[in-house]
Each structure stands twice: as C-alpha cells, then as structure tokens.
Amino acid sequence: MRTVDVAVIGGGPAGLAAGYFLRRAGADCVILDGQGDPGGFWNGYWNGYWDSLRLLSSAEHSSLPGWSMPKEPGQDRPSAQHVAGYLAEYERRHDLPVHRPVTVNEVRRADGALEVVGSTGTWRTRHVVSATGTWRRPHTPDHPGRELFEGRQLHTVDYRRPEEFAGQRVVVVGSGNSAAQLLAELSEVADTMWVTRRPPRFMTDDVYGRVLCDTATRRGPAGALDDIVMVPGVRRARDRGVLEARPMFDRLTRTGVAWADGGEWAADAVLWCTGFRPTLGHLDPLEPFDPDGGVPLDGNRCLREPYLHLLGYGDWTGAASDTLLGVGHAAEAAVAPIVEDLKTGQRDAPDARGPGVQVGENAL
Incomplete structure (x- = not known):
C-alpha cells in the first residue's frame, strides 16, 4: 500500500489541472488514469469522438493552467488529435505523477483516512479528487418504442x-x-x-x-x-x-x-445526441449520493464525505468544469481548500449536511 496526501482519479483535463495546482503547492499527489495513453477522451483510446470533432474555441483560449495550447497549423479550432497531443505534452512539461493504466475499483474509508483501490494496488490518502468525467456513460433515454424500431x-x-x-x-x-x-x-x-x-x-x-x-x-x-x-x-x-x-x-x-x-x-x-452521465460508481462505498442520485456538494467538496472532492463533471462542479475553457478555474477553486487543509493539518470535518445537487448532462 502506498501513502499520498491526495489521490486524483482520472487523467483527463480536469485531473491534470488539479495535479498542476497540487504539485505547484508542494502536495504529495498521484493521478490514476484508466486509459493506456495520455489525452483522456481526446486521444480516441476508446474511439469516443467523431472524425470532424474540433474544439468550440481557438487554441489560445482553450488551455490548461501553466502552458498555453499551441495553435494547430492551418486550423482555427484544434482537432481532437491536436488536443490529445497537447495534453500528453502538458503531463510531460509539468512532470505530473500520472499512473496508467489504473482502473479504480472503489474508494473506501479506512481508519480515519481514505483508500483508493485500483487494479495495480491501493493508495492510502487524506484527500481524493474524483475527476473521471462523463464520456464513459453515454445516456440514451428509454423512449417508448425503442425496442420496436428496426433501423x-x-x-x-x-x-x-x-x-x-x-x-x-x-x-x-x-x-x-x-x-x-x-x-x-x-x-x-x-x-x-x-x-x-x-x-x-x-x-x-x-x-x-x-x-x-x-x-x-x-x-x-x-x-x-x-x-x-x-x-x-x-x-x-x-x-x-x-x-x-x-x-x-x-x-x-x-x-x-x-x-x-x-x-x-x-x-x-x-x-x-442526448448527453452523458458522470462516472461515479467507484464512489459507491462512500455513499455520497442523495435519494435522487445527486451528490450534495459545498463547492467541490462532498458534504457526506468532506475529504472527497468532485471536479470536471459539468457546471455543478464549477462553471464549465467539463471543458478546456473552464476547467482551470474550477480546478484552482477545488484544490485551494485541500492545500489549506494540508498546511494546517485540521482534521475536524465540516457538518456533512446540505442540499442535493442534481447530476446533469454534459455539453461539448
């Protein structure tokens, strides 16, 4: 078993941005990514995008903190392949501690700490940042007649x-x-x-x-x-x-x-084209959900498990936190209280009560 201050689950843009701010603050952290290559959804590891997909904005306005995305030659808006290459280089430039491929099976409480149980081992940690995104859970509504349609x-x-x-x-x-x-x-x-x-x-x-x-x-x-x-x-x-x-x-x-x-x-x-749902099954042992399936949050901190933080799942975890446009601001806000806690060593957990936050669909 390995011990770290913070375990980040997910090596896409949200996980990398969180890792950047954690490393800058001197936190001992690890980023556990389920894919075999850098780039998250954008690298096409599981063929998750269509051929013509491009960012909605230009490279200069679609960057993670600490390094601007270079412009793709001859293109106004970067292609998926260009974004994947940028994310891979971002990891390298900032020497982010990404471990892959690691499938996280569960996060559980253990003797006053959290344990992240993965396919290659277990990490004992004070804080967990879940940044697994939504792309692995495409949502198709159960519309009347779906089973009848022959097309x-x-x-x-x-x-x-x-x-x-x-x-x-x-x-x-x-x-x-x-x-x-x-x-x-x-x-x-x-x-x-x-x-x-x-x-x-x-x-x-x-x-x-x-x-x-x-x-x-x-x-x-x-x-x-x-x-x-x-x-x-x-x-x-x-x-x-x-x-x-x-x-x-x-x-x-x-x-x-x-x-x-x-x-x-x-x-x-x-x-x-009916959106996606957050990939959160690994959090089931912590029972963070309300009766409607939402996760009660205070900012990015889970109210039912105050050392669990969610990032990159849409506006409910920070404005545009599931996009390259907005994830930097959301990650900085999510990491700030973690860094403060690590500095002070304050173990008193806040009151784990609060309104439920509903899980919404993701926008490109």
Missing part, C-alpha cells in the same frame, strides 16, 4: 463520419452542440429530421475565442455554454435551412418515429 440506433459516441449514412433518412435527437454539428454534416449526404425536447438556443455568430471563454466561465450576456455555437458548418446548415427543429416525437415505430397528432416520419437511423 439503426446509435449515440454520439458511436458516430464517426456522415458517409455511412449517405442516401438514408436520419433522425437527430438533441438540442446541444453535438446534435447541431452532426446534423449539419449529415444533412449534406442524408435526409435529416431534427427533434428536440426544448427549442434549441443559438449563440450569435461572433461568439468565439475570448468571448466564448468569458461566456463559459462567467455566463455573460452572449448566452450559456450549452447554447449552440455557430461554428462554420452549423452556419452553413442554417443558411441551407437545415436548423429547423421539430418537437420531440412521442414514440418510435417499427419504421420510424411518430407524434401524438398522427404525424409520422420514416427513418433508417436515429442518432441520440
């Missing part, structure tokens, strides 16, 4: 490129950036139908770079980060009249989708 159903993580849908009829479900971007490119080769539970909200065409970063971290007047960013492909789709969303269908049928008013639309495929 193809896939989630965002299953999609790669539009050519495989050429000449088909495709329903795209979802009101976020992923749905709009995939709808835009699918509509160039297929007959598409866009359906949403709420009317989609669009940012203005000029929301890029620093403006988008400010919007993400401070919720400026330009919109919220889960509003659709008008990247070039989405603008072209708008100009072609593609961005006209219909209300969510009531059920799937054997051959397509149907609404309560009798309307139907035949389809070959349904693409569910």
Whole structure:
C-alpha cells in the first residue's frame, strides 16, 4: 500500500489541472488514469469522438493552467488529435505523477483516512479528487418504442463520419452542440429530421475565442455554454435551412418515429445526441449520493464525505468544469481548500449536511 496526501482519479483535463495546482503547492499527489495513453477522451483510446470533432474555441483560449495550447497549423479550432497531443505534452512539461493504466475499483474509508483501490494496488490518502468525467456513460433515454424500431440506433459516441449514412433518412435527437454539428454534416449526404425536447438556443455568430471563454466561465450576456455555437458548418446548415427543429416525437415505430397528432416520419437511423452521465460508481462505498442520485456538494467538496472532492463533471462542479475553457478555474477553486487543509493539518470535518445537487448532462 502506498501513502499520498491526495489521490486524483482520472487523467483527463480536469485531473491534470488539479495535479498542476497540487504539485505547484508542494502536495504529495498521484493521478490514476484508466486509459493506456495520455489525452483522456481526446486521444480516441476508446474511439469516443467523431472524425470532424474540433474544439468550440481557438487554441489560445482553450488551455490548461501553466502552458498555453499551441495553435494547430492551418486550423482555427484544434482537432481532437491536436488536443490529445497537447495534453500528453502538458503531463510531460509539468512532470505530473500520472499512473496508467489504473482502473479504480472503489474508494473506501479506512481508519480515519481514505483508500483508493485500483487494479495495480491501493493508495492510502487524506484527500481524493474524483475527476473521471462523463464520456464513459453515454445516456440514451428509454423512449417508448425503442425496442420496436428496426433501423439503426446509435449515440454520439458511436458516430464517426456522415458517409455511412449517405442516401438514408436520419433522425437527430438533441438540442446541444453535438446534435447541431452532426446534423449539419449529415444533412449534406442524408435526409435529416431534427427533434428536440426544448427549442434549441443559438449563440450569435461572433461568439468565439475570448468571448466564448468569458461566456463559459462567467455566463455573460452572449448566452450559456450549452447554447449552440455557430461554428462554420452549423452556419452553413442554417443558411441551407437545415436548423429547423421539430418537437420531440412521442414514440418510435417499427419504421420510424411518430407524434401524438398522427404525424409520422420514416427513418433508417436515429442518432441520440442526448448527453452523458458522470462516472461515479467507484464512489459507491462512500455513499455520497442523495435519494435522487445527486451528490450534495459545498463547492467541490462532498458534504457526506468532506475529504472527497468532485471536479470536471459539468457546471455543478464549477462553471464549465467539463471543458478546456473552464476547467482551470474550477480546478484552482477545488484544490485551494485541500492545500489549506494540508498546511494546517485540521482534521475536524465540516457538518456533512446540505442540499442535493442534481447530476446533469454534459455539453461539448
């Protein structure tokens, strides 16, 4: 068994940002990453992104603390491969103590400390930062008729490129950036139908770079980060009249989708761009959840286990904490009380009571 001050679970952007601030403060920490290579979701280790995926903002405004992302030659917005390379170099430059691949099976209490039980051993630690993200838990709603539909159903993580849908009829479900971007490119080769539970909200065409970063971290007047960013492909789709969303269908049928008013639309495929859920099963032994499945938090600190901190799961763990735009600010805020505790050695845990925080969907 190894002993450290802080164990960070997850080696994606959130875990690396936390590691940066911990190392800068002199904390003895370890970062446990379940993947075999650096880069988190962005390295495609488990084929979690589509071919055309790019950041919503430019490299200069999408950086982790301590080192700016270099610009990708010839590109306004970095590709997934460029981001993965940046994250790998970020680890190296800051000499972050990443161990991989390590599958964390559970975090448990043990004699006044926490123990992180992984596939390569156990770490005894004072604090745990869980930064496992959401990409391994794609969410597809249990919509009526799903079992009846004879066409193809896939989630965002299953999609790669539009050519495989050429000449088909495709329903795209979802009101976020992923749905709009995939709808835009699918509509160039297929007959598409866009359906949403709420009317989609669009940012203005000029929301890029620093403006988008400010919007993400401070919720400026330009919109919220889960509003659709008008990247070039989405603008072209708008100009072609593609961005006209219909209300969510009531059920799937054997051959397509149907609404309560009798309307139907035949389809070959349904693409569910319906978000993700946090990967938190390793925390089950600590029982941090409220009856609704949320995690009561005070900032990033878990109220039911005050030496457990959550980071990178969306706005409920810091504004835009699940994006390169916002994770630096969120990580600094999450690490600050940990560093203070390590300095003072204060063992009195705060009152473990508080309102539940609901788990929400993730936005790209």
